[in-house]
Structures are given as structure tokens and as C-alpha cells.
Amino acid sequence: MTASTTTETVQTIIAELKDKQGALLPILHGIQNALGYIPPDSVPAIAQGLNLSRAEVHGVISFYHYFRDTPAGKHTVHLCRAESCQSMGSNALEAHVKTKLGIDYHETTADGQFSLEPVYCLGNCACSPAMQIGEEIYGRVSADSFDDIMNDLGADA
């Protein structure tokens, strides 16, 4: 996406949503949905659109774990770290995932394919361990099934 279309996308989203009550989160979601992240240079436009200071907008973006201000990989793996998944071996799975992808949490693989983020419960605790990639949720994930899923996703890269 070129710089000018990015700016346009941001402007369109702001124009569309700014009259909602409490519009900031819907706008940030809109931008992250469209672009995969919230480019720092969109902050002034958001601030202006909502009559806020840039510091306020920045403060909100940085408060929420879900919002990111750097591009993510093509696929973001949200791996559950919470108790139910721990009870079913997520710590070992986590170690496997990090080795397999060669990255730690909040990092992206060098080829730009995968980012890794921790998540604290996906509501999938009846089939732990769990992870989410995009809108897909995976249950009873093992090292082997993780590798299969990665291969499937990597294959259609």
C-alpha cells in the first residue's frame, strides 16, 4: 500500500466513525483491521478528527495489548499462556513454537511470515492448549499439529 492510499484509508475511517460516541476505539480497530497496524503517522489525523491531543491518542494505543504500531507478519500467532492451557502443557508448546519460528513474543520472523503474540485465554479452555491465527481458533494444539498448521499456512504464502 502506498503512503497516499494509507493516508486516504485512515482519513476515510476517521470520517466514517468520528461521530460515534466514544469513537476512538472503533477508529483504532478500523485502522488496524485495514492496515494490520496503526501507523504512528496516523496519530495526528486521529487526534485532529476527535479533537484530542496526540499524547492522548498515543496513550490509548499503547495501553491496549491488541493495538500495535508496527506492521505484523502475514500471520499472527496468538498463543494462549493462561492457566487452563498451562494445565494441558502449553509451556512445552510455547517452547516448541518459539524454537520452530525462531522468535520470541512480540517479534516477527525475518521472512515476514509470522508474528508471535501471547494471549491470556481465548475462551477455548475446554480444548486446551489453544491458539488463534487471524479468526481461526485451534484447540488441543500439540507440537506436531502446530507444525502441520504452520506448513499449511506457509504453503499458501
Added chain:
Amino acid sequence: MSTTIYISGDSTAISIGANRTAAAVVKEAAQRGIAVNLVRNGSRGLFWLEPLVEVVVNNDRVAYGAVNHSDVAGLFDADFINGGHHSLALGAVEEIPYFKKQQRLTFARVGITDPISLDDYLAHDGYRGLKNALASSQADIVKQVTDSGLRGRGGAAFPTGIKWNTVLNTPSEQKYIICNADEGDSGTFSDRMIMEGDPFVLIEGMTIAGLAVGANQGFIYLRVEYPHAHKALNAAIAKAYEASYLGDNIQGSGKKFDLEVRLGAGAYVCGEETSLMESLEGKRGLVRFKPPLPAISGLFGQPTVVNNVISLASVPVILDKGGDYYRDFGMGRSRGTLPLQLAGNLKHTGLVEIAFGMTLRELLYDFGCGSATGRPIKAVQVGGPLGAFVPESQFDTPLDYEAFAANWTVLGHGGVVAFDDTMNMAEMARYAMEFCAIESCGKCTPCRIGSTRGIEVMDDIINNVDREKNVVLLRSLCDTLLNGSLCALGGMTPYPVLSALNHFPEDFGLDAV
């Protein structure tokens, strides 16, 4: 004539292959020239049997499970379309003890109807509560809810009727109903299941709440981790508007109620009601000082009802059958039913809605069938990440808010996570401190700084650095958190930490007491 087949569209069922099974059924049926009408229902909540396939034969539903996509051709060969015998055949779900022993009031329709079919909802007693509410005075609606004994299912167990009464009696041009669908507690998924499996019941409950207190705008604050629930809610809301169950003139009554879903952004603390309202207002989710109560000055400074998904979804049955009907279930001051969620290391994980009063042991063994790994259950964490670890010696505690409180444990949102004897509870205590540090909103010092300090202290204890001294320090840190925190994130982190320490000292390298 086509055969109706139900395969769950619940996200947990999908996470273990329900979509692949559904695709295989459609493909196989087409190849064999069999006409099927596939319905993606909610989950019945028996997750060891998912993907569950139910076929309608002579108006009865015959179940097969767990059906992997590779089992599908064999099912057709066995003529499952006509209820044929197969090793995966289960008969009627209603006769499976796990299901049969339940009392499904709030979850009455989940797994039975097509979640986003309004016709189905109406055909299964939907909107009867609203009909009664429209014919009642505001005070009478609130009275039914008060009489039912319903207490908030989000964690604090505050009586819902009392909260509504405060909002009703606080005069204002604008009031709000907020549904807390942040469901951040690990080990819980009942909100998700009902939003995916019967979204209309939540919409109906919120509409009744709006009528009761005089609020014409509702928000569902939904966690972003629930994309399937988001879709189901939006689809159901659109249908409710089309059929005048939402909007300017609800069922010709002249009453107005608008409803919108808003997404959270991955902050656990935003499940705390005042933090949630800050977030809805477009701000950082810093917890507010109370008073003022949200019921008096809440969202945008207006009187606001904030209720959990299950609290609100329990209102339609109360208005339909009466407060007395609901109150007749349960024990002591815990009235009605609680949808419990069996999670973690259990053979039979799932959703168990049942009257208060059963013991934890019955739940873990009669329903859960013991651990999935076959090893002894060492402890269970009830009530989410801020809930205490309950040791075996307390498994006979009845599921009741007061009985749990008496043990320094919490029932909370009803999540039950089981751990086998390979788990180290000192590691779990460390994790609880880490979770608090990651999720702290930062407003109070004990929580913000104390939790990080707590991780270091736990590391020292685990690594046997000045162990005895650090255990004393850990206790004093917990004291500070208990007494000096503005909200339960800091204030209850000591529950998992101290319960682990007190019940499992040997995991901390201390002599057993």
C-alpha cells in the same frame, strides 16, 4: 425431502475440526445424492464429543460423536441419515447423563436452535419474557428480577435487582445498559458459548433491562478475542431490528432501545466495570474511584447498568416464568442456576448449568470424570486467574457463593480449571504475579510495582535464594496488595498466590505443614 443435520458452529467445536466435519458431510451427501439441510447450532457443551453430529430422524435427534472428517464416509455407509447404527452413535443427547443431570434455564436453547434464526428463537419460547415486560410497570420488572434472587455472574455476585433499582430511581434523560462481554477470566467460556449459540437471549435480556430502568441505549463490550461471537451478535442484532425487537418502537409499544457491539482490545482490566466504561468512552482503561457508583454516574456520567452476559441472559427466563420459578433453584443466598465451565486437565470438559449446591467433587468426578491425563487432580482453580487454588481437602465444598467465601475461595464466573499432580504450584503463584504485572492498569502502586516485585520474590523462592526470608516478604507483599489496591486485579492476586503457598508449601521448597 431433505434431512436436517446439526453440526456445531461454536468456536471451540470448530477449533477441533467441526468445519472440516461439516464440509465432509456436505460433500459426501452431494456425492450420494442425499439432500441435507445443514444447521450450524451452538454447542451442547459436551466437548469431548465434539465435533458432534445430530441427525433428525422422525422428528427426533440422533447424535454421533466425536465425528472426525475422516469418519463421515463411514457414517453414511452405516445409514446414519436414518439413525443407523455406528460405533460413534450416542442416541439422544438429552439422555447422556452429563446433559440429563443439568438444569438448563439460561442455556435452554443453546445447541438446540439455529443461533441466528429469529423464527427458531420464537418457536423455542423466545421473547416471551419481553412480552411480559412490555405488559408490566418498570417497578414490576425490577421486582421480578429482585425476587428471583439473581446475583451478578461476572464475579462479584451483587444482586442484580438492587442494581437495577438504583438506576431506575436515579432520574436522568439518558441512561445506559452495558453488557460486560469481556470474559477475560481464564477457564471461562460460558459468555462466549451463549453469545455464539443463542445471541437473541442476550439481546432480549438487555432490552428488558432497558425497559426496566428507562435506558434506551445499550452497548455490548465484547472482547476482541471472540470474532465468532461478534459475527453472531451482529447478525442477530440486525434481525432484531428488522423485526422491531430493537429500535424506535419495540413491538409497537412506542418504547425505544438501540443496541451496539463495541470491541475491547486485549486488556484484562477492561472487564472491571469502571475501566470498561473508560474504554467505551475512548480512553485508556484506568479504573475509576468508587463512589460514584456506575448506577448513579456511569458511562458518560449517566446512570448505567453494567451486567455480565450470563446475568442479562438469565433475565428472559425470569420474566417468562417468574422470579419465584428461578429462585426455587439453588441453596442459601445463591439462587437459580450457575453455568459452570469445566476446563483444563479434565476428561469431560464442557458446560454444566446446574442449580447451586452441588459439591465441587461431584462436579469434577461425576461430570468431569477426573483428569484427562489419568493422574490425580492436585488442585483446581475456580473463578478465573484471581481465584484461589482449591486443594483436594476442600473438594466437598458446595458450589455456593458463601460456602466458597468461607474457605477464602471464590466462585466468580464459574470457571473450573483442573491441574494434575505434575503441576508445580510455586510456578503457578509466580504466573499469578506475572499476570498482575502484565495487566495492571497502573493506577495504584501496590499493584503496579508490587506485582513486578512479586515476580522477583517468587524467582528467588523458586531458586532457593534466601527462601525463608523471601516467603516472609511474599506474605507482606500480598498483605499490601490485599489492602492497598483500588480494584480486584491487585486486590485478589494474593488469592492464587497465598492459596498455592498455604496448601502446597512443599512446591515452594518449604516443609509441609
